[in-house]
Amino acid sequence: MAIEIERKFLLRDLQVLQGLSGQRIAQGYLSHSPTATVRVRLRDGHGWLTVKGLTAGLQRDEFEYPIPAADAEALLALCDAGVIDKTRYLLPADGGLCWEIDVFHGDNDGLVVAEIELPSADHPLPAADWLGAEVSHDPRYFNSALSRTPYRHWTAR
Amino acid sequence: MAIEIERKFLLRDLQVLQGLSGQRIAQGYLSHSPTATVRVRLRDGHGWLTVKGLTAGLQRDEFEYPIPAADAEALLALCDAGVIDKTRYLLPADGGLCWEIDVFHGDNDGLVVAEIELPSADHPLPAADWLGAEVSHDPRYFNSALSRTPYRHWTAR
Numbered sequence: 464m465a466i467e468i469e470r471k472f473l474l475r476d477l478q479v480l481q482g483l484s485g486q487r488i489a490q491g492y493l494s495h496s497p498t499a500t501v502r503v504r505l506r507d508g509h510g511w512l513t514v515k516g517l518t519a520g521l522q523r524d525e526f527e528y529p530i531p532a533a534d535a536e537a538l539l540a541l542c543d544a545g546v547i548d549k550t551r552y553l554l555p556a557d558g559g560l561c562w563e564i565d566v567f568h569g570d571n572d573g574l575v576v577a578e579i580e581l582p583s584a585d586h587p588l589p590a591a592d593w594l595g596a597e598v599s600h601d602p603r604y605f606n607s608a609l610s611r612t613p614y615r616h617w618t619a620r
Numbered sequence: 621m622a623i624e625i626e627r628k629f630l631l632r633d634l635q636v637l638q639g640l641s642g643q644r645i646a647q648g649y650l651s652h653s654p655t656a657t658v659r660v661r662l663r664d665g666h667g668w669l670t671v672k673g674l675t676a677g678l679q680r681d682e683f684e685y686p687i688p689a690a691d692a693e694a695l696l697a698l699c700d701a702g703v704i705d706k707t708r709y710l711l712p713a714d715g716g717l718c719w720e721i722d723v724f725h726g727d728n729d730g731l732v733v734a735e736i737e738l739p740s741a742d743h744p745l746p747a748a749d750w751l752g753a754e755v756s757h758d759p760r761y762f763n764s765a766l767s768r769t770p771y772r773h774w775t776a777r
Contacts, residue, residue, distance in 0.1 A: 464690070464691055464694055493651050493656050493658050493671060494650050494651030494653060494658055495653075496650060496651060496652075496700040497700060498698045498699070498700050499695075499698040499700070501650050501651055501658045501671075512669065512671075512685065514650060514658075514695060514698070516698050517698075524694065526687070526691050526694070526695060528669065528685055528687060530683070530685060533621070534621055537621055537681065537683070538656075538671060538683060541655045541656040541673050541674075541681075542656075543653040543654060543655050543656070
């Protein structure tokens with residue numbers, strides 16, 4: 464088990480993506496229970512099964528296991544809501560940290576989100592002049608929520 | 621992925637358990653979605669994470685992965701309904717098959733069920749004069765259902 468401490472932002476300048484190469488990710492959810500989400504992910508030919516516990520502030524427990532890609536494909540077909548399709552770009556940051564910038568496709572087209580995993584909840588954020596508003600605490604931006612209520616269907620943004 | 625073809629019975633004679641040694645199993649569910657259940661199991665110090673697809677007749681898809689026992693313990697705490705506590709006894713049967721007899725404890729105390737995994741849906745059942753009524757198609761006996769509505773709380777049996 465790992466403890467994940469993550470902050471999430473919109474982008475005010477997409478130029479930061481220029482020159483980066485991304486990886487396509489398909490992911491869906493086998494559970495949206497109040498206490499845990501169960502995520503299936505297929506990324507660059509590799510499958511993953513991940514359980515995430517309740518979010519407490521910025522922090523949540525995460526349990527991640529590699530699974531065969533063929534299993535991930537079959538499990539995505541069992542997911543009870545839409546499968547998220549996105550391209551992830553990695554951008555190294557100061558202090559050995561790394562921004563993960565997700566450009567969504569399909570029903571979430573138009574949404575671009577930058578996430579960073581921090582070593583502690585009060586760790587300073589690496590400087591990034593391309594960051595927009597923070598959305599860490601807005602549950603609409605949880606990927607599990609986007610699979611059920613995609614960005615295109617939001618009435619207010 | 622494996623395809624699981626299973627038949628399930630009550631027992632009319634518990635003498636069959638005499639002389640067998642069992643293994644205690646704790647299991648809970650991270651998802652009761654209509655399309656898939658996600659099961660966490662701790663058995664004899666080993667953890668497992670298992671996704672089972674929709675039941676079609678006697679058959680369902682099963683995806684099972686070993687996980688650290690400490691993860692299984694932490695995941696059991698995230699399960700959104702009761703954790704099932706049972707002792708499993710194995711009884712070899714003709715043709716290389718094996719009966720799994722589960723004696724439930726706690727809120728499912730009093731329930732004893734024998735299951736057998738068959739190589740095909742029309743495979744003949746090995747002879748067993750201790751078998752009671754078949755309950756393969758009664759969803760109350762699904763372990764995922766027993767975690768939410770345990771045997772003690774059934775109004776009719």
